[in-house]
Amino acid sequence: MTRSVYVTGIGRGDGRQVVELGVMELLTRQVDRVGIYRPLVHDTPDRIFELLRARYRLPQDPATVFGMGYEEAAALQAEEGQGALTARLVEGYLRVAEEYETVLILGSDFAGTNLPAELGVNARLANECGASVIAVIGGRDQGADSVVAEVRNAHHAYTNLGCDVIALVANRVAAAQVESAAGQLRRTLEVPVYVLPDEPALSAPTVRQIVETLGAEVLLGDDAGLSRDAMDFVFGGAMLPTFLSKMTPGCVVVTPGDRADLIIGALAAHSAGSPPIAGVLLTLDERPGPDILRLAARLAPGTPVLAVAAGSFPTAAELAGLDGKLGAGTPRKAETALGLFETHVDTAELTGRLSVARSERVTPMMFEHALLERARARKRRIVLPEGTEERILRAAEVLLRRGVCDLTLLGEEDAVRRKAGDLGITLDDPGLAVVDPQTSPLRERFATLYAQLRAHKGVSYELAYDVVADVSYFGTLMVQEGLADGMVSGAVHSTAATIRPAFEIIKTRPDAAIVSSVFFMCLADKVLVYGDCAVNPDPDAGQLADIAIQAAATAARFDVHPRVAMLSYSTGTSGSGADVDKVRTATDLVRELRPDLLVEGPIQYDAAVAPSVAATKMPGSEVAGQATVLVFPDLNTGNNTYKAVQRSAGAVAVGPVLQGLRKPVNDLSRGALVQDIVNTVAITAIQAQGEDGA
Structure with a gap:
């Protein structure tokens, strides 16, 4: 029913x-x-x-x-x-x-x-x-x-x-x-x-809503600028010094169009981040000259400058009646609304009273929901080294508004806040910190520590002092020293730049032979775990066994019951050769090291996931036809397969998720979308929840 x-x-x-x-x-x-x-x-x-x-x-x-x-x-x-x-x-x-x-x-x-x-x-x-x-x-x-x-x-x-x-x-x-x-x-x-x-923020209209309500002409501004929330309206008539002192964060400056001093002053203040504004609205059907508009565009790229024919008083009357509205065109308001709801509603209690039976199918959206919910349950602090990257800032806004975790952004603070201001993002959440590795008091402490860790490589304090100013090294050292619980990077840095510091500083867990990776492949009705698709080019049998054992543990941590398939181009005893023998040896090692795990191999992909094929090729197997963890024999096979499934089957690929490190550090694809970053940060926070033994 x-x-x-x-x-x-x-x-x-x-x-x-x-x-x-x-x-x-x-x-x-x-x-x-x-x-x-x-x-x-x-x-x-x-x-x-x-x-x-x-x-x-x-x-x-x-x-x-x-x-x-x-x-x-x-x-x-x-x-x-x-x-x-x-x-x-x-x-x-x-x-x-x-x-x-x-x-x-x-x-x-x-x-x-x-x-x-x-x-x-x-x-x-x-x-x-x-x-x-x-x-x-x-x-x-x-x-x-x-x-x-x-x-x-x-x-x-x-x-x-x-x-x-x-x-x-x-x-x-x-x-x-x-x-x-x-x-x-x-x-x-x-x-x-x-x-x-x-x-x-929910009651505040967006700049786009102001444009639509007033029929304003957009002289300058991009889509991101028009999506900013107008948190206040400041009407300009005073001299510039007095006017600047009255501006508030997120305000729309309303001034006659012939007041070039107020226009340029407001945009210059925005550019300096003191304070960031939502936009400028010009009245009396006056337009600044082309020179002023060119200067305005350079001062605050993307910031809306609007013009209306009416005077300030009738414009103020119309603005007074405006109220923010949730809709498909206001995704940031939706995140704010959900954050408000999840903070003040006992969602576990209400879910119980809704009395809906949980579906056996696990859709990509259900998996993503579960990640955010678990991360939010025991909040951790994650450091994001790429603090001036647009996608990182937009993901940070979502994570903070939803209360998923606390964050530390790395970068020169004025530059971070200026970039956020240009995007209409206010960095005023109590769970957010901005740290500049170049000027932070932690730099000397980290230099001493790094020099000690790498003394066997001839690293002096002076060299270490330069190295730790790099955001990837600084962020990794924050994790190592317990100043952050995990790190996510890679939106603009290479995989090597992200994980090399982790290899040098955090190092491998005692129970792991190597660091490897998995992707969570969210298909239409289930979640599969693929490994290793990002780190190890050609693992030997022992390393392959270690990848399988780690991948099974990662799957279990994220509520995917591990049934491990060791993939090859043949199933059972039907094939031979060095590549098949490697997988067969790795399978035997997994059984020896973890007799409690359900594992099958060598096995072909179709026999691993399709019950009809498994019934023919490997009848009676507890894994064949229902595998959830798929371990590829090498990076070439794994990387190509995950991308083929992602593109051809419309799967959502979450990862790569690194495993085997003492503390969680995860890498992003340089093409990562905002939602990919949000998911990866949530996964990292959940990994960190296990680091304290809880």
Whole structure:
């Protein structure tokens, strides 16, 4: 039977989209196929559905998502009654429920709907769909006592109408009132209640939203600049020194277009990072001359400069009514929303109350969710040496907003913050540190340590002092000295530059013969572990056995039950030759060293993963046809195979993940996407969780 969850409210302005996004996140961690149903809709395409579809790669046909428009619903209810309206809307739900294991139902807006007794409409519909209810109550500009009263009234309203209320969420509560409201609600209601503070970044419009609302002309700026959040508006009329002192981080400077001094002054301040701004909005239909615009473009590349015909006062009036909106075009806001939800909601408790059966299939998205969840459970600090690289900064923003781990970025601090400012990223999270290896007090300590470690190679203190200023060496030494729990690099550095310092400083674990690597290959319905595809060109039999044993341990750490296939071009005793003999010897060594492991080899790839082939080539094997860890005989085979599967089968390849080091250091592909970096940092944090013996 399809399980459904109905997210609804009691009035307008509750910011319910944060909860809808958070609940969808929890559902997709458990269930492969989640459908969306919005019974009543203002316009299509619907902003929240488009966000959920883009973020969670939903294949659902939009035509099945929506019941009917509000005008049609109001007319139907007026003519035939609420029963007829409910019946029509339930028909739409049932069409979705036929196709999906779980359905997330998005309740009505309570804004411009023209529906009498709208709360009752939502309650009846939830009951008829057999859906559990999560009710969201807006708490903006209210004291704690008022929030508590509103939540209790909502609970009574929905339970009195027969709804199965599994949780309530008070949203947009003033930060100073959160603790008091939460404490009172825990004492007065048995159902879980979560209190979310008002988050300015969610309420802030993007610069693109300002352009669309005001019909502004974009004189300068790129897509990244237009996606910045406008955290404040500072109106310029004073002289430059006074004006600069009033600017705030993330503000939009609003000034008449003939004030070249304020335009250039604001952009110069942004370039210096004091403070970074979201953009400049010029009024009175005035445009700076081409020389000023060229200078502005050089001072702050990508920073938006907009122009409108209206004066400052009418422009201010329009800006005052703008509120930030979650949507497919605001992925950074989505990360902020999820971070807020995961910080203030007991996600384990709520997942239990959702009562959805976990799918046996493990999709790429479910695997990625699990990584972030496990990393977040016991936060670690990861050092990222490439602190001025755009993809690293964007990944850092995601990791910090989602609370996945604490981070240290390496690089000259002004350069890091200036680059972040250009991207519209504010580095003000308490979990973030920026360290410059050139000027850090740690440089002398690290030089002494490195000189001691490499004295047998003739490394003097003076040479070591120069070496440790390199970000890869500095980051590795931070891990070695316990100042960071792990390191991820390689977005712009070579593999050798990333792992050579680890070989010299951190070194191999006592139980590992070599350092090797694996990729997690996330296929449509399962996760396989491939090794070694990145480090060892031609391992001998002993090294191959070590790779297999390490890969099995890595798989188990990430909840992939290890069934190890030692791959070759022949299966069983059907072939011979030096290459096959190497794999056969390696398999025997694995059985000798780890008799508890399920291992088979030599075995061909098809016999390892396809049950039908295994039934013919190796019947009765506990590994053949169901292998989860695939060990390749050499780097050439492994690297080409993982890339072929990645491209041809559409698999998500997470890695390479290094194994065998005393402390976790991981390498990135220089073509890594932001999500690849996020996943690799999460894996590194999880590896680090095991380093303390916990």
